[in-house]
Amino acid sequence: GDKVKQSPSALSLQEGTNSALRCNFSIAATTVQWFLQNPRGSLINLFYLVPGTKENGRLKSAFDSKESYSTLHIRDAQLEDSGTYFCAADPGYQNFYFGKGTSLTVIP
Amino acid sequence: EAAVTQSPRNKVTVTGGNVTLSCRQTNSHNYMYWYRQDTGHGLRLIHYSYGAGNLQIGDVPDGYKATRTTQEDFFLLLELASPSQTSLYFCASSDGSYAEQFFGPGTRLTVL
Secondary structure, three states, X not given: OOOEEXXXXXXXXXXXXXXXXXXXXXXXXXXEEEEEEOOOOOEEEEEEEOOEEEEEOOEEEEEEOOOOEEEEEEOOOOXXXXXXXXXXXEOOOOXXXXXXXXXXXXXX | OOOEEEEOOEEEEOOXXXXXXXXXXXXXXXXXXXXXXXXXXXXXXXXXXXXXXXXXXXXXXXXXEEEEOOOOEEEEEEOOOOXXXXXXXXXXXXXXXXXXXXXXXXXXXXXX
């Protein structure tokens, strides 16, 4: 089965609203990364996390290694936030496992 | 910011063809990775390396070889390309264990 499960698989948001994306892990993740794949296909680094939380502007992410999940919160969604969000978990031996992504569309 | 470049950016070949994808990173990172991205699968690890001359097998290595010639350069080789290898290929690098990965722009490969 999938080692990293992302939810939801797709999401539409009205501009200015908030949402949360989630990753659940069936492996013992030591670190987590979140990426945004933009419409051109480029992977943009958002967060790199050990257990704990980080915040960057309108984005906030948390990683709980004991409960095996991570979240990405988007506040005041903007049109440029549209794209596909991926999380990736490292069980500690540099073999990253990716989720299948959450496709986000921000609507004006 | 890590700089990872890939070439070519697009490649079309025929079944049975020989293809080499190139990746270079200029930040002296130890680890380099090759992934493929397919609809419905996310990114899947093909091969990775933690230094020149080193090669480790990832999750989907069948049909692929890789070679790490220098700390900067990592190559992915498809010696007998098949249509199932049509995909978007990403290279990435990181500074070692418990370190952030940085991705190149991707190479879109089509095998006819």
